[in-house]
Amino acid sequence: MGRLVTLATCQLNQWSLDFDGNRDRIIRAIQDAKKAGANLILTPELCVPGYGLLDHFLELDVYLHSWEVVAEIINHPDAQDIIIDLGLPVRHHGNPFNARVIALNKKILAVRPKIWLCNDGNYREMRYFTAWKRRLVESFKLPNVIQELTGQREVPIGDIIFETLDASFTSETCEELWTPDSPHAQYSLNGVEIILNSSGSHHELRKLDTRINLILEATAKSGGVYMYSNQRGCDGDRLYYDGSSLILASGKVIAQGTQFSLNDVEVLVSTVDLDDIWSSRSSRSRGAQSMEAPQYERVKVDFRLSSAKGMFDPAFRTSAPFEPRYHKPEEEIALGPACWMWDYLRRSKAAGFFVPLSGGIDSCATATIVFSMCRLVVQAIGEGNQQVIEDVQRFYPDGDDVTKLTAQDFCNRIFCTCFMGMKEQSSKETRSRAKELAAAIGAHHIDCNIDVVYNAIKTLVSETLNFEPKFKVHGGSISENLALQNFQSRTRMVLSYGLGQLLPTVRGGSGGLLILGSANVDEALRGYLTKYDCSSADINPIGGISKTDLKRFIAWAETAFDLPILQQFLDATPTAELEPITSDYVQSDEVDMGMTYNELSVYGTLRKVNKFGPYSMWQKLVVDWQDRCTPREVYKKVRDFFYYYAINRHKMTTITPAYYAEQYAPDDNRFDLRPFLYPRFNYAHRKIENELKLMEEGQADGQVNGEA
Template identity: 75%
Template sequence: MGRLATISTCQLDQWALDFDGNRDRIVEAIRQAKTAGSKLILTPELCIPGYGLLDHFHELDTFTHSWEVVAEIISSQETQDIIIDLGLPIRHNDVPHNARVLALNGKILAIRPKIDLCNDGNYREMRYFTPWTRYRVDTYTLPDNIQELTGQTEVPIGDVIFQTLDAAFASELCEELWTPDSPHIQYSLNGAEIILNSSGSHHELRKLDTRIDLITHASKSGGVYMYSNQRGCDGDRLYYDGCSLIAINGQMVAQGSQFSLRDVEVITSTVDLDDIWSARQSRSRGMQAMKAYEFKRVKIEFAMTQKGNFNRDLQIAKAIQPRYHKPEEEIALGPACWLWDYLRRSGASGYFVPLSGGIDSCATATIVFSMCRLVVTAIKEGDEQVIRDATRLCSGKDVTQMSAQDFCGNVFSSAFMGMKEQSSKETRSRAEILAQAIGAHHIDCNIDEVFNAVRHLVSTTLSFEPRFKVHGGEHAENIALQNFQSRTRMILSYAFAQLLPTSQGGKGGLLVLGSANVDEALRGYLTKYDCSSADINPIGGISKTDLIRFIAWAEHAFDLPILQEFIDATPTAELEPITSDYVQSDEVDMGMTYKELSVYGYLRKVRKFGVYSMWEKLCVDWKDQHTPREVYKKVRDFMYYYAINRHKMTTITPAYYAEQYAPDDNRFDLRPFLYPRFAFAHRKIENELKMMEAGEAGSAGKN
């Protein structure tokens, strides 16, 4: 019948520094795996302290507490008779490492430190850890509390293969899968039948297919690949999206959910290890195996496969098709799950958003409604943790009978803060209808009184009356008057957020949500300390183009017909008076389209182009639409506004990360905020343009 091994991976919503909660979730995952008959369970990367500790990894307490939690886990009656793969930071010879500790029946088997650290994009692992040297194996002296508990003094530490009585497996950590020469290649050639990958992989739009491709390809030459991922908000801008899985011989056989409110999700499969034999029969593979590095093996007196009388009820895992979400669905689900984690962990009473009637704040509100839909679904499924959190947020009301709109009315408030001359009836109406459709508590008010008070105070103090552009004012006057409004809305947003619960007989305060998208942040098309300054921003890492697609999808998926009106409306900040022949337009103000901004952002951050190389690239890409000189003007304008507005990123609201070209300088885009005027690059382009245009003129003269 073959060698049948029942194995489990999991995805856990671990919180940074929540040692008690993290321990309990790990133990619950082990309990569920054992109930399913598993002999091995894989947990996410750094699951004991949490992944997003940042500089807390410099603290000795983090290492000490992590080992204390290990002791509590391996000594529990619920964790015996199963091999456990745990993630925590360890110190070896006073060198810190990101590591896996493998244990069985109250004993430590070995420690596997991470070899290839993730040190780009969102990650700075080499700020905290030192990479382990490949193929190196040392002896690790266990902490005193572990020695006392296990009776062990030392265990192997390093790049090893684990050999049970009937199977061989090895551990590979997150980034190592993404490297060209991944460790699993050598492990496979050395006969390791199961590869364990513990990960802390964040959600990014359209990223999952790359991750799944890597995992399935890693097992194509024969073998089982297990992947475990963190899920949830780990206290920062990232959302870890789970989707743990098991693959064998290049085919996926089990996949966890990508977005869910569940704190613990265990994925179990029974695989026939004899199926690996046929996939490894290539003679070329055999020749490479004979030349492969010979690893130290850690022997384990434990059987992973079925012995004697087989359990006829066991179902051998069959190949399944990977499940993917459309980008529009990813926007609906990822930021919504992130918002839920943030809300329940912060202890706040709910969220507040200034609802302008434009598509950005509309998207933010719709994502909050998506969160409410997920919560109600989880409640109906009987998720006890969600029920407890939702009951607290609803002041003890019976949440089991609530609709998404009912729940939204308890945790979400919005306000349209208009101006008599600037705000149109259409935007005011759209905001009100949307709030009503999703069940939000909505306020409609005008801020003219506050605006006029600020304008009067400034005018009196300076003996100068600023005017809007449409009234004959200069650029500086026009911008200042617009900023009076936007900064007034920020002040009022926090006032409403702090007082709304109390005014309704409740307690606590609301968190203010921002609504500036990634393209506006990139261009700097926002006022510093205006209503884009909020507590968190669920759309700050999402492009305008993707937000429009999301709203079009949500119109039907969430049955919100009003959303079409937001798509049809011209994007406008409505900060200038509306006249018979003038209505402010975002793209006219910016001097570039949102689509163009996405291109500039991608070339600047992802492709790592400067001014000159960006111009060269776009001269080719846009040759059918623009002359080289027109392209130069576009690139020059973009880099000018990017440079003069970069300082705004130093105060940008912490935003959900979703797009590779996000300009958030706090974590992801480490660039200066004071720039020169790119004179060298401009001069080089202008010289080339002169030669191009002279050549074109000469050709025209000959003709």
């Protein structure tokens, strides 16, 4: 038996600026790790203040309070005799750094700043931090609160390797794993046996396999032990950090945390034999490269990571490898937004949720995700999760036994739905579907018609303008038709907030309900929603999910949640029901938009992920869609998409904060930083038209010459 080392990583549900709560969760993780016999614990990126502080990272208070919390952690009696890797922002020589602070027995060993900062997608680290230079090591003056506690004045800061009495380890922070020239390769060539990666990585549909594959490749190629720690939960913004912390040994997963859970603290512990690394690094070419690798400064640590227990205890064994676990996208939709919403509900102290349930698939998906949240809550109660039990008890101030709740019971307590119909526009089918779904999940449901409010607005406008607008089916213009539809949709938004404020009181409670939006990512991209209608809400659990994925989720949930009513929503034609239904006309979303939801997913991916403008998109789709469209038909589709995208882009400046899930989310406030006043892309159109002319002339010449 060789050098057996027991290591711990964790995933913590931290909350931005919740210094007390963040400290307590870190200490609890350390306690759990020590109970399991670990001698080293890794925590998530910036776990002391929380990762998602955004511009709060510009405030000096954050740096001060972070160090004060570090002092409390390392001084805690349960935080001794274990190496602790903590994440916090630090200031050095007038610059701010996203850093790791490594501590042992009330002493700071060193500070390791992040070298490669993440500055794309949802991340803006370069707005707040300075990137450290590789292999640079300087002397860091510790803040007063640490000096007074430890008696230390200065410690090393930089790109450092740590040498214990029997092992070596170092840090690689989040983005550094994703970069082409990752530090772990050079660390490996320098003989480092354990690499610690702390992360603040958010959930995105189908993303986990990419993350795991990167770590698998890193350890399979370089050998050694790779530890990954990630935040989990909603820390106050649109992102959900999805845990899935890992420990790998030479290309094999030996520990994996849950991706979605209501546990605030989850610790993973594995025992590895560091002598096993020898065989994975026996390549002579690797040896040759190691002799040419740049050297790093090393910090000596008077501490032993390995244990002699394995020599005397037959039960002490290394952790066995296994295949990593993945959720299907449908499960990710059921679980990710549900966990995010639970954090939002319990931390906001709201009385529950409210959603206008239209009978369509979008509000149906929103309601089903709320039910999924209720299922998770009841499951956590059954597992004895004391934090969840305490949070749920708030909704039952009379002292009811919450351990006996069903998902429908809890859903009835915290979730209210309402069908807001119109006598002429709303069908019996949509009204019935809404009522049946609410009953199936246990929601408190009400049904009302908004005709009186709609007619009052229409009358007021007509009398003020001395002009009576008409729907297009009654001979009205496009502008008249749109105005009358918006009277209805904006009325529903006002009514939603009114009901959300009063329903808890009417039901014998107090407080207000959080209003949920239910516009999907494709409608937001196309602008197929009314500004300040039901798309305007407090939060939107489906705002970053495509219509295609939502349909797959509903089909999955029909069986997984035993909700047969969901099939009716899948079979129904998507419609806003904002125009009168006649014998030969029923409003259809895809007809109204002039494009299908599947096409919108393609446009969205090409625009945002592939970074294509109109011309590049046309070039791409001329090839991809050659079996279904002519080049001129593709041009019309692309031109129509960019036209509607451009004229509706302003809606994204006020879009409801939505759970981020798709790479092509058009959220202007955080993710998609583009203008909202556009020209008409005339230059690109002219270039495409010139190429179309050449293509069509070439086809005509071919036909004349008998080549076609």
